[in-house]
Amino acid sequence: MSCGVSLGPANRMFDLWIENLRYWLAQTVMQRVAKEIHNINRELRNIGSDETQIGEASVSALKNVAFVKNSFVPTLNNVIPYLEVSSNQDYLIKRISDLGNDGCLADFNWDGGCAHKGKPWEDHLPTDSAIVMHLLCTYLDSRFPANPKYPDGKAFSAQHFMAPQAKPNFDQHSDYLTIYQTKVNPPHYKVVIGNDIYDLPKGRNNLFHAILLFLHEIKTKHNGMLGNVAFGTSGINILWIMTHKYR
Template sequence: MSPPSRLVQHTIDLNYANRKRSTSLKWILVNIALLLVFAYDLCYKCPGYTSSLHYVELCCAAVLAANACLHGLRLARARPAPPPPAAPRRAPPRPAPADCVDADVSLSPRRVWRADASPPPSPPSPASPRVDRSSPDRFIADSHSLAAYLRGYSERLRPEPAAASWATGAGCGAGHYQLSAPAAAAGADDAPAAHSPHVWRRLHLDPQRLEQWNLNLRLWLHCTILQRLVREMEAADEALAAAGLEARVGAASVERLRAAAAAAPQSALQTLPALLAYLEPFADQRYVVQRIRELARGGCLSAYRWNGGGSDWDDAKPTDAELVMHLLATYLDAALPAAGCARPFSAAHVSAAPAPAPRGPGALAVRRVALRPPQFALVLGDETVEPARGRNNLLHTLLLFLAAAARADPPALRRLHLGRAGLNMLWIIGR
């Protein structure tokens, strides 16, 4: 597991342990309070007096005492998980000629999520940003300390104006998840809350927390859809090989794979038609399968390119934004109750220009308003809410969609709960 993935998992474990401790403490107090009431009544009863109510009170007191002890044991066991192992500290680089500098060293002023507390080494240059190494290392225990660390780290690495022209050209290493550029360094169209911050607040979303929710959404897409999809494709290839068929996912057409699934007697191939729903709209099956595998590597969609794709991408192939939107829609089509419709989510909540957008008091849809470059917007009733264009356009549109769907009571999509009992998506926006 990569350092960013370990850090995210450790943060999730810490939050879960904190919730367990607070719940146990609450029930300990409730049980002790009720136990004191019964103990007071039992202590001041008349001597020698016994009745069935007396024995009922004794039983209740015993149950309350046992519950208090049980929650006390849970509270004692619910200790925070040990922190993930820190990466070994790098020695400061020695002066070297510019042509000898490793090409993997990141020179970008944008924020980089790294597991080690020390900043990455940079090539020696008079214009290079100075990093203060005198401050002690601090453990990142939760999302708030992570955000504070990223803010301080970004300001320490902010380049001088003379260095900005060459520093912005380099990207981060492929193994690290890169957050979007800060609003101050981005253009007006790319700023997270550039378009009507009151829209975010109207849906009970804090614009200052968009980066964290953006990361949560990427993590959910990676774990819930992409990783599972890669496992299903590998299982389908193994089942095809076991059946003696030469067809493979990505190497054969959708029609050929569907015919193989219908003809093969193995029960393992019966899930192949559901897998093909993720692939069938695209002509180049080999590219789509390969790109899904690339997006599933690492963590949090680190290879995501909203207006492009893999190394062999061209205009005839889907962009990553278009591909991710289709995968999400197909996943929700399979998860939501059908109710007489083969694709319930796509039919009710997905729209694309030039088709007319759904309108009305209950209208809620993700609408693709442009194909190249991809641009999405939220249809909310009779309004069209357009997030900022750019790299996070699709992700911010999905956050708005989730927040709008969460306003229902109970928060659900076509009677499927958005919380842990259903899609498990409410935690993405901190609910």
């Protein structure tokens, strides 16, 4: 099913929503993660663990550090899920910092990234779309209450995001809602609402279109709630992006 103009607003208003979303993603997610990584690396240096800096050590090595030295770096366990989108940690950490640096994802490259170690971006590295989507899902995971059905702490991701290898289950209830990634390179996202799959325009704004349709459905059909999690001002505070200008 083609989404077309189902989000409703005129193009100018929709462009404003995208702008607001980019600000929110950069400042609420990317900058916060980058800042926490910086703080953790500082603490690791302070305790003599220079060889296990985030961006240099593997995710498995960081998990071991988080277990052994939890009292020194208590927030490391919270950051590790954000790092699982790529095994190339030095590239990932640089890209997270770059994307949050200007506060509006100005450097966002939907189907690529940036040069790495003097070489152009190649498709063994994650696209910016993949990084932003993973960090958004991980952030929302952190805001959802613990659920014994999802002991890995991914209550949002498990219920509301589908990777390309997954297939929608059309036996779901009518208020089923998920973002569905159908391609990795170039990245493409759709939204599943009930038993319908809504396709969205391809290209540089596809990621933002998918997130906005997902949020619009929460706002207009779910009273601003996803389960018992508020997406409005009393909770995650993201629904404002569809009402007024950021600044």
